[in-house]
Amino acid sequence: MGIYADNAATTRMSRRAINAMLPYMDDIYGNPSSIHSFGCQAKDALEEARQRVSAILGCSPREITFTSGGSESDNQAIRSAAAIGIRTGKRHIVSTAFEHHAVLHTLDFLKRDGFEITLIDVPESGLIDPEQIRESIRPDTCLVSVMYANNEIGTIQPAAEIGRICRGKNVFFHTDAVQAFGYLPVRTDILQVDLLSLSAHKFHGPKGVGLLYCRRGISLTPVIYGGAQERGKRAGTENVPAIMGMAAAMEDAAADMEKNNIYVTELRNRLIKGLSDIPHSVLNGDTKKRLPGNVNFCFEGIEGESLVLMLDSKGIAASSGSACMAGSLDPSHVLMAIGRSYRLANSALRLTINERNTPEEIDVLIRTVRESVEALRNMSSDWKDLIEGKREFLLP
Ligand SMILES: *Cc1c(COP(=O)(O)O)cnc(C)c1O
Numbered sequence: 001m002g003i004y005a006d007n008a009a010t011t012r013m014s015r016r017a018i019n020a021m022l023p024y025m026d027d028i029y030g031n032p033s034s035i036h037s038f039g040c041q042a043k044d045a046l047e048e049a050r051q052r053v054s055a056i057l058g059c060s061p062r063e064i065t066f067t068s069g070g071s072e073s074d075n076q077a078i079r080s081a082a083a084i085g086i087r088t089g090k091r092h093i094v095s096t097a098f099e100h101h102a103v104l105h106t107l108d109f110l111k112r113d114g115f116e117i118t119l120i121d122v123p124e125s126g127l128i129d130p131e132q133i134r135e136s137i138r139p140d141t142c143l144v145s146v147m148y149a150n151n152e153i154g155t156i157q158p159a160a161e162i163g164r165i166c167r168g169k170n171v172f173f174h175t176d177a178v179q180a181f182g183y184l185p186v187r188t189d190i191l192q193v194d195l196l197s198l199s200a201h202k203f204h205g206p207k208g209v210g211l212l213y214c215r216r217g218i219s220l221t222p223v224i225y226g227g228a229q230e231r232g233k234r235a236g237t238e239n240v241p242a243i244m245g246m247a248a249a250m251e252d253a254a255a256d257m258e259k260n261n262i263y264v265t266e267l268r269n270r271l272i273k274g275l276s277d278i279p280h281s282v283l284n285g286d287t288k289k290r291l292p293g294n295v296n297f298c299f300e301g302i303e304g305e306s307l308v309l310m311l312d313s314k315g316i317a318a319s320s321g322s323a324c325m326a327g328s329l330d331p332s333h334v335l336m337a338i339g340r341s342y343r344l345a346n347s348a349l350r351l352t353i354n355e356r357n358t359p360e361e362i363d364v365l366i367r368t369v370r371e372s373v374e375a376l377r378n379m380s381s382d383w384k385d386l387i388e389g390k391r392e393f394l395l396p
Helices: 015-024 037-057 070-088 101-111 130-136 159-168 240-276 304-313 333-337 359-379 381-387
Strands: 064-067 092-096 116-120 141-145 172-176 195-199 210-214 281-283 294-299 348-352
Touching: 015 240, 037 064, 037 240, 064 070, 070 092, 070 101, 070 141, 070 172, 070 195, 070 210, 092 101, 101 116, 116 130, 130 159, 159 172, 240 281, 240 294, 240 359, 304 348, 304 359, 348 359
Parallel strands: 092 116, 092 141, 141 172, 172 195
Antiparallel strands: 064 210, 195 210, 281 294, 294 348
8 A cells, every 4th residue: 555645636535525425426417407306306306516616605506606616717817817807908917927827827827808907926934925916016907816725836926916906996806725635724704815726636625526605796708619508608518416416525524623623733834844854955846835735856966856756666656846847848837936946846746635645655755765765865966966066056
């Protein structure tokens, strides 16, 4: 049995989420759009799920649209705000350099429609200063999009404060809360958000399902055209089993949040402490304002990718950046955004733990990462140059 420490990439489904899905793949298999009783049963379940998730988020069921996940929700949130911007003559959007690619690539796409995008620089702490957001908002700004918690370095952004600034300036605020849910309170009223994205597979729900919260009065633009499902906002037969699984997973994540956070934070601190002793290493992102389960280090003189492969051979699942970067040789845009050099950004290891990890596993992680970093350094010509003084160390 290996150790799974890549929970920011995806999580194992909970038994309750799996069980919540089964009836909707079996007896209750109707299409929610059908008017016969098979369909009505599915429709009732769908609307009950909408009711349950909106209760957790503190909004009205009508403000929830079910989607295929975080990426789709981000795409739709931004494109909807942009469509309103086009109608009102506002073609400027404020976001940050370390957003998820679902946000950044959607913004790139909008440039072709004549949008101007301001990406706020991220300080080394990985914490966005709300004042910088305030200063970047212009009369033609239609949207601010800032993630609630970063998926690589786990830093937690002052979403409620940014929300307040945006509301004061009459600018839409979208937050990608995909990594936050289950660890931070996600209440749409407290965060003062207009649009918010969630994805079920990051909190023990199924993959390929998520939701988009859209505040009443704001019209969503479809990304997928077709039938009139989801009040015409998202065509395609609803994935009823997955939606039922997500609702169950959301309830558990919200109910267990405080208990899990205490436990996971303790494990994480132990892990950070154990890895900090490795010479010429640095923890990426603020130590305090970070998700309970996130650990992200740069180890000078090694390749993060090689470390991940070596750990895998020893039964440990980790990541060198985000899952989306796998197979790409580009260093993480998040680590580059917080000012790490190209070389250092390529030396990163992300370990993301949760309530299913044990203290014994943390000790194995510490020991195995230490050994593997040492082994890789001994094989590295880059490391040889550093210790022979041919190049200066970047990290103490
Ligand atoms: C995983 C993730 C996404 C994408 O969600 P999918 O459901 O996998 O499309 C978006 N944003 C963040 C911050 C994520 O961690």
